[in-house]
Amino acid sequence: MSFELKDSKSYQTLSQNISRIEKIIKILKTSFGPYSMNKIITRKNGRDVITSDGATIVSNTISEDSIEKILVEMVKSQDYEEGDGTTSVCLLTYEILIESFKLIQQGFDTKDIIKNLKKCGLLCQKILNEIAEDNKIKNFCSLRQFLLFCCSTSLKSKSISSKRHIFSNILVDIVLSMGNKFNKNSIIIQEIMGGSSVDSFFFNGICFKKPFSYAGYEKQKKKYFDGNLLLINFELELSAEKFECEFKIKNVSFFRKFIDSEWSIFYEKLDSIVFSGCIVVLSSQSIGDLATQYFSERNMLCGGRIEITILEKISSITKANIIPSVYEISKNSIGFFRIIEEKQISSEKYIFINSYTSKTLTLIIRGGNDNLIKDTIRSVNDGLMVIKHIYHTNKFVGGAGSCEMKLSEKLRKYAKTLTGTDQYIVSKLSKVFEIIPKTLIENSGMDPLEIIAKLRKLNSSSEKWYGVELSRGNIIDSLANFVWEPLSMKMNIIKTALGTCDLIINTDNTIV
Ligand SMILES: Nc1ncnc2c1ncn2[C@@H]1O[C@H](COP(=O)(O)OP(=O)(O)O)[C@@H](O)[C@H]1O
Ligand SMILES: [Mg+2]
Helix, strand or coil: CCHHHHHCHHHHHHHHHHHHHHHHHHHHHCCCCCCCCCEEECCCCCCCEEECCHHHHHHHHCCCCHHHHHHHHHHHHHHHHHCCCHHHHHHHHHHHHHHHHHHHHCCCCHHHHHHHHHHHHHHHHHHHHHHCECCCHHHHCCHHHHHHHHHHHHHCCCCCHHHHHHHHHHHHHHHHHHHHHCCHHHEEEEEEEECCHHHCEEECCEEEECCCCCCCHHHCCCEEEEEEEEEECCCECHHHCCCCCCCCCCCHHHHHHHHHHHHHHHHHHHHHHHHCCCCEEEECCCECHHHHHHHHHCCCEEECCCCHHHHHHHHHHHCCCEECCHHHCCCCCCEEEEEEEEEEECCEEEEEEECCCCCCEEEEEEECCHHHHHHHHHHHHHHHHHHHHHHHHCCEEECCCHHHHHHHHHHHHHHHCCCHHHHHHHHHHHHHHHHHHHHHHHHCCCCHHHHHHHHHHHHHHCCCCEEEECCCCEEEECCCCCCEEEHHHHHHHHHHHHHHHHHHHCCCCCCC
């Protein structure tokens, strides 16, 4: 290595940046794959996190350093686009950086490296499209079964791994029930402490914790079917009638009249609601005991102090408008529900609401402690995204390192068609994908050398997706063993990793 190279600003910057990233990769590496280890992340606010999720680890271990921020952005983008593959993208990025740095040390020009990185990126996308499986779904199993396998692979490396079959069923049912209209924003996650994570379930509608209720509520029925409902944004309490004026009372009868008129205004309000034909009244403000009893006597259900955001969700599924006063009650402002039911879960009461046109869905996540619930939510998010992608594209590739071994092999073959510098650079870059099976094997406590050699040989001579069986280190056909992953996720990993490396290699200074 020449003296000038080592002294150059770009060399020093790259070297420093790689060593910063290395610190994070060292932490992250052991959290990869089915034999992943958890990390406890202590936070200043005392809300410690226990997780093996790549995105959470990276976003929580990062300082104010700019290069680390780039890594966070990269992980967030993978998480947002695909939900899964966040650890893979970090491992691959680091490996590409290391290989590129070695090439720079050997005297290769950064421009040549970047040019070949881009070329390899495009080629990988082409190869993946060619080798991905799709029409085999019909031969293998039903769509549902197929989605279950893919989801199960994604959950295999999560804390809920041992319960992945239960969660896979829940998540696949969610995606299938939403079909082409699947939208993650239409899924509300309701955390309920207590019970086990296997008690988690989903409800086609909205579920929320029952807010405070006044005397008289207990007399109300706890289940209503097919009826009209009213959503209001005003108080139903006597004290709500406020007068901003002063007047002198000359005699007792005048005072009596004043009180009576206050009561009659209040009862007029209640009567307008009753005459609207609604059997359920929900409010963002309080509904006092007088109103509660009034409604109970008329076989109506009421609930006050419901968060406005929940009321808005109820509005969206029942088509009821949230009205600011009783004068706004009209045919158009009244909504319709299918079921409203109160249920006790753990030590709390919850209200479940749905309608015939309900597109919103609530996933109720149970668990013994907050950390477990939060980690389950993170895992569920990964699983949902995997199913969504596979459901929409129907394309998948083999997991357990098989896909990466195939990419590596095909790039090696491509390198042989090149000459000179390009050939050398591409043949070196072709190795980077092996980091995925290598790390999977290392984390399961085995020596990767021999297994990787076997995988290389088998994948180069066969169309099958040879990956690693991690409990004994045997070679398996990943497809036949249902270790499947979405094509879009693998594509995004490569695109994101190469884009980040391009950015980092092209940086020659950090200005504070
Ligand atoms: N049963 C399995 N056998 C071997 N490898 C598996 C199995 N299930 C999942 N994997 C592999 O684990 C890797 C994913 O691990 P994970 O910790 O979820 O990382 P990421 O954050 O990148 O998704 C993938 O390469 C996947 O193929
Ligand atoms: Mg994963």
